[in-house]
Amino acid sequence: MSTVAAPLTVTFYFETSRAAGKPEEILTHMCHEQTTTGYDTLAGLAAAPRLAPYQASVQRLRMLPSAGGDIESGYAEVDFPWASMSHTGNALEDALTFVMGESSHVKGMLKLRMVDLNFPEDMMRSLPGPRHGVPGVRKRLGVYHRPLLMGPMRPEVGLAPAEYARISYEALVAGADIVKDDELLVDPPYCPIKERAPLCAKAAREAEQKTGERKMWVLHLGCDISRFDEFFKIGESAGVDGYMVQPRLTPSLLTFVRGRTELPIIAHYSMLTLMPWSWTHWHSAVRY
Structure with missing residues (x-):
């Protein structure tokens, strides 16, 4: 694998302690900690030459006006080499571990927040992308001339399987194209998935x-990986038309489900509001 591919570039907002050193020194230590940590790099020295292509580095600093005291703040643009990351499996999760795995453990780093993230083209090409997407779902439904209408069952929780089946029927007859479980509804005692799935x-x-x-x-x-096979087999036996997962809580499950079914997969946006708004391209109603 070439070591000259474009990097994964991250912009951080940071606050550092003057007493612990200059911001660029603390940020450089963070880069070492995330990639090529050793006795030399921890001392602020360059990594061994053969490790240099795999080492994260600070590219730009934009300091904010100081309010005095011990704190300095600003924005740092940091490059994480794509060559140093896994190129198989779920590359996105591996990349996020590089970016934020232990970044806050560095001495003198008081605050660190990711505010922007740019993926290299090599990484984007390694991701499988949608199998169906909106066009594929339109084809399955035979609907091309109007917006698709999808909604979750309501109330979110509290009803029995037969009641949710009735609600699904009424919504679909009334004009909905797709009805889905709410993200809060999985396998509660009052509404077992093995009963709800076939009825709905x-x-x-x-x-x-x-x-x-x-x-x-x-x-x-x-989100319970240990019960995935059980729930998936229930869905297959029931003849459901698709599956919903929560990729921000269990990212690998999205890739895992994609490898097990040809049906559309709905990606719910749980946890999205805890992430920077520049990541909204992650959220697509029909991810795969």
Whole structure:
């Protein structure tokens, strides 16, 4: 693998302690800590020459006016070499570990917040991308001339499987194209997934017979990787039309599910508001 590919570039807002050193020194130590830490780099020296292509580095600093005291603040642009990261599996998760894994552990780093993130083209090409996307879902539904209408079952929690099936049927007959589980609903005692999935999938088929239109019902797989096979098999047996996952809570599950089914996968936006708004390109109603 070439070591000259474009880097993953991150912009951080930082606050550092004057007593601990200059901001560029503290940020450089952070770069070493995230990539090529050793006795030499911790002392502020360059890494061994053969490690240099894999070492993160500070590219630009923009200091903010000082308010006095011990704190200095500003913005730093840092490059993380794509060559140093895993190029198989879920490259996105590996990249985020490089960027934020232990960045805050550096002596003198008082605050560190990621405010922008640019992925290299090599990395983007390594990601599989959508299998269906919105065009694929339109094709499955046979709807091309208007917006698609998708909604979660309401109330979010509290009803029995038969009640949620009835709600799904009524919504689909009334004009919805897709009805999905709410992200809060997985496998509670009052609404077991093994009962809810077949009843709601059946409701979608009955709505198709009533309207003469294709409909979809989507099952939420939850965030517990240890129960994935169990829930996935329930969905297959029930004949659901798609699956929903929460990639910000369990990113690998999105890749895992994609490898197990040809059905559309809905990516819910849970936790999005805790992330910088520049990451909104992550959120797509139909990710795969």
